[in-house]
Amino acid sequence: MFIYNFSGSIQMVKDVLIIGAGISGLIAGRKLQERGMTVQLLEKSRGPGGRMSTRWMEDGKIDHGAQFFSARTSSFQEVVDEWVSLGVAKCWFGEGVRKDGGGRSYCGVPYMNAIPRLLAQELDIKTHWTAERLVFQEGVWHVSSKEGEIVKGRSLLITSPVPQTLAILERSSLSLSHEDEVLLSSIKYGSCFAVFGWLDKAPAIPAPGLLEQPNEDIARIIDNVQKGITTRPSVTIHASASFTSRHLDEERVVVGERLLEAAAEYLSSMDRETMRVHRWLYSRPKQTVDGDGFLQLKGSGPLYVAGDGFASPTVEGAVLSGLSVADVIYADTQD
Ligand SMILES: Cc1cc2nc3c(=O)[nH]c(=O)nc-3n(C[C@H](O)[C@H](O)[C@H](O)COP(=O)(O)OP(=O)(O)OC[C@H]3O[C@@H](n4cnc5c(N)ncnc54)[C@H](O)[C@@H]3O)c2cc1C
Structure with missing residues (x-):
């Protein structure tokens, strides 16, 4: 589907828009794209990764967000094994090191942000692009940036930390059901x-x-x-x-x-x-929400919120959230 914008140029309506190119948004984007859907990611920072972040310093790079991650589920272990085989992750240490009793722990190679960078390679990501407002009009989501650029998509996934997601929804005057509002506000x-x-x-x-x-x-x-x-x-x-x-x-x-x-x-x-x-x-x-790893918001067009707040406060939680929301977005579009 194509839509002409005011300057007369052609603008494509993507199947899915994803706000946030942290690990949950990237994983969801990859999975949807692998299934043949067109995906546009929108990221306010200069690059992908979110909290799996590395600072470029003179003389080297230093991770300053997540430092390591573990796999408690076989689904995430499969993802980690793939990262290891692709050379972007390694086992840093085994059991008995962490005070919380967490098991084998992995880190990024040569640094944490290498993992999101690899996942981002085949995705269309607009960086330095802060999603300001959302409007659902004639079956299409219109997401506008701080600078006034508008991108369009049939489904919308928001993966920012939940307080930032609530701020976007509020700026857009999108009314939430009481149940959704209570649930989202409970994630601190x-x-x-x-x-x-x-x-x-x-x-x-x-x-x-x-x-x-x-x-x-x-x-x-x-x-x-x-x-x-x-x-x-x-x-x-x-x-x-x-x-x-x-x-x-x-x-x-x-x-x-x-x-x-x-x-x-x-x-x-x-x-x-x-x-x-x-x-x-x-x-x-x-605390996180117990459930499916994401929330589908009622009341407007196809709108989903996901990320670690909907699973567990870890890289694993964010990945599992991204995987499950992608399955549902894909299934919903096949109806
Ligand atoms: C200091 C620290 C230590 C941690 N330690 C560990 C650990 O030891 N082990 C572990 O497993 N996990 C750890 N974590 C948690 C882990 O990093 C997160 O759970 C995971 O990375 C969350 O991914 P996400 O995709 O859900 O969110 P994020 O990574 O936050 O991604 C959301 C993205 O949305 C973008 N965004 C926000 N608002 C907008 C907007 N309006 N428009 C466009 N883009 C927007 C953000 O810039 C960000 O890139 C740690 C995190 C931190 C910060």
Whole structure:
């Protein structure tokens, strides 16, 4: 189906528009495209990956979002095995390392964002494209960007963290059923500061390079050399939930200094020129919705919401959510 826009050029109506090119949006997009559907992803950041994020630094790349993932289900283990065989993931460590008892844990190769980058390769993704408003008109979704560009599709999937999804729905004046509104509003996220940068010598982190909850301010410290993603000594520090909520609105550089002080026992000095502090406002859902891994919103055209908030607060949850919503979107279009 083609539609002429006002400038007279032809604009294609895609089968599916996906807001968010994090791992759930990418997995869903790939699966729908493999089944012959036309898909357009819309991503507000400069590249795909969302919270599976890596910062390009002088002298190397450092992961500052998700650090590792495990497979609790055979469906996700199959996905992970494929990533390993394609050379974008490896087993970082086995059982008995993590405090939560989590089993074998994997990381991206050569860095976490390599996984979403590989998945993105054959997908049509508009980056630096923030979805502002949604309108369903004459059987077609019209999604407009901050800059006023409009893309069109018959089905719409939103995979942003749920508070951001609610903000898009609110800006669009789309009325939700009471049940959907209560459910979406119940998904709350924790925040997390990440501090990372180069050190002058190796940190005192035991093998295999992960130290969890050494004190009440720190959730984990990762030695990136032991993890195998940098050759120059470097760490990524994730703050605890209580530290993050106490310092949420403080200046980044002050937060960085506080966390380095909390980690001082384990680190030599960090090069302050390269120290980076990132605030993940929506780090991981504190509780998720039990169900099918996604929600189909009632009341307008085909509109689905998915992501880790609808499964489990992990890479695995986001992948399983993307897989199940893709199945349903495809099945719904075959009716
Ligand atoms: C600090 C941290 C540590 C973590 N540690 C682990 C861990 O150890 N193990 C584990 O398994 N998981 C971990 N996670 C969680 C894991 O990263 C997430 O569960 C998973 O990546 C979520 O994927 P997603 O696709 O659901 O969402 P996201 O990755 O958030 O993707 C959503 C995308 O939507 C985009 N977006 C938002 N609004 C708009 C808009 N208006 N228009 C266009 N695009 C938009 C965002 O830019 C983003 O790219 C961690 C996360 C963080 C932040």
